[in-house]
Amino acid sequence: MTAAGITISDLTFGYGGPPVLDRVSLQVRPGGTTAVLGPSGSGKTTLLRALAGFVRPTQGRIEIGGRILTDAQLLVAPERRGIGYVRQDGALFPHLDVTGNILFGLPRAERRRTSQVGALLELVGLSPSLARRRPDELSGGQQQRVALARALAREPAVVLLDEPFSSLDTALRAATREATLNALAERGATTVLVTHDQVEALSFADQVAVMFDGRFAQIGSPSEVYDAPATPQVGAFLGDTMLLPGLAYGRVADCDLGKLDLAEPATGSVLVMIRPEQVVLEAPSGLTARVVSVAYHGPDAMVRLDLTGTTTRLVARVPGRDAPHPGDLVGVAVPSQVRSFPQPRTA
Known part of the structure; x- marks a missing residue:
């Protein structure tokens, strides 16, 4: 053949x-x-x-x-x-x-x-x-x-x-x-x-x-x-995402999670796309969030969080053994590059 x-x-x-x-x-x-x-x-x-x-x-x-x-x-x-x-x-x-x-x-x-x-x-x-x-x-x-x-x-x-x-x-x-x-x-x-x-x-x-x-x-x-x-x-469609409004200038976008590095340069109002595996949980210093719920899947866990001082809801995917508990206060960071899309104009 x-x-x-x-x-x-x-x-x-x-x-x-x-x-x-x-x-x-x-x-x-x-x-x-x-x-x-x-x-x-x-x-x-x-x-x-x-x-x-x-x-x-x-x-x-x-x-x-x-x-x-x-x-x-x-x-x-x-x-x-x-x-x-x-x-x-x-x-x-x-x-x-x-x-x-x-x-x-x-x-x-x-x-x-x-x-x-x-x-x-x-x-x-x-x-x-x-x-x-x-x-x-x-x-x-x-x-x-x-x-x-x-x-x-x-x-x-x-x-x-x-x-x-x-x-x-x-x-x-x-x-x-x-x-x-x-x-x-x-x-x-x-x-x-x-x-x-x-x-x-x-x-x-x-x-x-x-x-x-x-x-x-x-x-x-x-x-x-x-x-x-x-x-x-x-x-x-390809996986869980979070879209946060932000302001981009070159390789950086400023949003509720602070200044994030962009994979591609952009300018103006954007939607920053973050996947749960990009959200890192650490000791509560700097940006913090309160754990709302934890869905344990064995090898990993999906952690839902409310970002302190905002109305932003985050989802983090972490190793199952490292999952926090509902009510915990944790630090959050996004150290990897993220993608952005032009923010749609409203009529």
Whole structure:
């Protein structure tokens, strides 16, 4: 199998009302993994369905490996696209065993080659001993891995994953995600994952495309979209944030937390974005805050604070063993660089 890059250009699609996809463009390098991240209804799954050939866009172009699959005149059928598709529920056939499910998508002559089933199961982290089990005899994570093995059986150049881990519990989701990523890397498949889970997108992909209302708000590496969000909306969707009004002059912004270093120079009225992990708690000197509540998560804890002498509510993420108690007075500081955005003008 040769990895193939994906190029999506000005893709638009709708169901008669406002466009579900509005001039969407995206590039995925050969062998790369891109997560399309956004809230429900943002157009993520529609984009995946357009890639698979299940819907015809009203305008735009889709190319895979330099081959045009969709444009104004052409719509290549899904079965001729060389794409593997894994749905959220796995969509295994209940009347077929694991072997039957994995081989189902192959040409009839190749379905007799049951010897490859064991290798595919091992590829996705399952024991070949499961080959004769039926779907109802498998766990949710095992079913998803079988669905992936079925998608890989045809050796597709591109694999599309439509929220395949969302129905699994936390531990099983992480294990299944890792097995999936390893299998895709071994095959060298170009992968597009659709998800609304921020942790999943950031840990799974080498490129994250954040979508709102049928458009991409930002495309970049996981660290770029998290550490340098293009808008406050992107920043808030990727994790907890606090936005404090401030006044910027060059590389410094003055706000309720004092003078903070900016990652990028700015001038005038701004909103300073701070993430909880940037707030450091220390002995009560200088700026202080009263602990309102503590949510203990084991390795870490989320601490809610009222900044003394202001109406500002802060949230700090600290190691669980170092968490203060409600009512404690603590010092607060933000020693790392922060991001800022121009403050919206009011009418």
